[in-house]
Amino acid sequence: MTIRATVTGVGHHLPDRVVPNSEFESTLDTSDEWIRTRSGIERRHFAADDEYTSDLGTKAAQNALSMAGLVPDDIDAVIVATSTPDLTFPSAATMIQQKLGMTRGFAFDVQAVCAGFVFALANANGMILSGQARRVLVIGAETFSRILDMTDRATCVLFGDGAGALVLEASEGTGTAADRGILGTDLNSDGRHRDMLYVDGGMVSQQTGFIKMQGNALFRQAVEKLASTANTALEKAGLGHDDVDWIVPHQANIRIIQGTAKKLGVPMDKVVVTVADHGNTSAASIPLALSVGVARGQIKQGDLLVTEAIGGGLAWGSVVLRW
Template sequence: MSERIYARIAGTGSYLPEKVLSNEELARTVETSDEWIRERTGITQRHIAADEQTTGDLAYEAALRALEAAGIGVDELDMIIVGTTTPDLIFPSTACLVQARLGAVGSAALDVNAACSGFLYALSVADKFIRCGDAKKVLVIGAETLTRIIDWSDRTTCVLFGDGAGAVVLVADGDTGILSTHLHADGSKKELLWTPAGVSSGFGEGVGSSGTIKMKGNDVFKYAVKALDSVVDEALQANGLGKADLDWLVPHQANLRIIEATAKRLDMSMEQVVVTVDKHGNTSSASVPLALDTAVRSGRIQRGQLLLLEAFGGGFTWGSALLRY
């Protein structure tokens, strides 16, 4: 019987644009307040990409940090996967653009679009390539410039989102790593959270109208809590583990209330939950790797600990990954 191969996180990295937009600043341009935003979301600020910065720029910076942390050269990479819903171009993929800047010519490169679940979808793809032996070292990035598709007059959405990127380097390991990933989707609910614009369906009247994020927040909240409950249970049951076995929950940073609901379902103290939504806002596919890197670099997450990563996003899409760090 052949030895099982795991995909282990060898290094993490992240990048946030310099510009910070506080709740107080937002309240000067839209009918809202710091108190209103904090009570409903837990967000106090978010980062905004500079006019000249692209998703690929953010992804590249996060990638450099992850590669440095892993001690791996770009010439060793077999694959680069970028989870994003705000790519630089229609084509080529943002992953190809990042690959070119890194100088990792020859490695496979592709984008994955699963909205806020994009990083977990990308992580799962990378995990499968490593498990089957077709790759040994994979760079996985979640990166977004969501503020480019925000209607800044819509207080139900403009207060939520921010820009950023996070990355991990996965390496083949015979001892430990990702135990399992679990992915799901329900496209019938698309109009509860979507951007109604595209190439074959048309761009409408431009970014200022149909090309911005539309969301029915209450419906999304209810569906997200149920879906995350289910996928969390699925991950634990698939590995014969219980809630008490978990050391850390690294959730998608969309809303503090959703994070707290998931932690409560797991009987986990909020001290075991990585929370960055207050400082980053919802960075979509970048939020999980951003939170992971923040906790790793602060020394909270240690080698050997059991981590549960989870996310929910437009599509709807949702997923989880259980891993030994």
């Protein structure tokens, strides 16, 4: 018998406020066309002043639990991928645990920026395979609007807020690539590239800080590293490109998504794309795209998915799973 970590529920939540590209035209030297042609983004959601990462994550988690037919105390662990927690500590995960009314188990955050959800998913998989947990709630949630310099047109038009969540449960498999569940993972980081994407705040500066990004340099790193990590995870699973039903990438930029798909030899009609509606929601983007893909009727049980992401650090990775 082989234990697999299988998805049994998925959900997402977006703030009510929708910010179209045109909203930036009055304050920045930019336009809807300029933003769309360079990023593929048409709109994004921004959290309200009294709405925080834990609020978004809680609502996404509730939707995932509902699909799975579970209640909070059925869950053994909560792992939240975020770079924008409500407070420095305690973790957003423990806040979500409390808001869900969950009175057992454990909760913690993972911080790998835009790659955070992939890292959280790989950690949840390891806990299930080791017997540490049987059911894990894996959440990506962000309020990046709070760390945007609204005078910097290179960054402030790219990011948005939102949350997505998955319920992973232990199930029995055959030990073959035909099993449902997570079949392969690959995680990487290289701290030498820190200056390509970072926030100039924290303990060093004693202030919150804003996102700083070297867009062109990051683009060149992204396509190569995303394709490489996806190939590695597929190889670990004993699968190839022809086996893939859907790529569900980090939704950073349509050109990165297209470039990675081309390098993998996968047509764009096999790629779940949500970047136009959400912008870059960092660690929330993959679970958001998974939830939207299911709601659209694209992703169906038995489909083979490849998720891949890259973020500040640099940190990058991928997960291959059968839905």
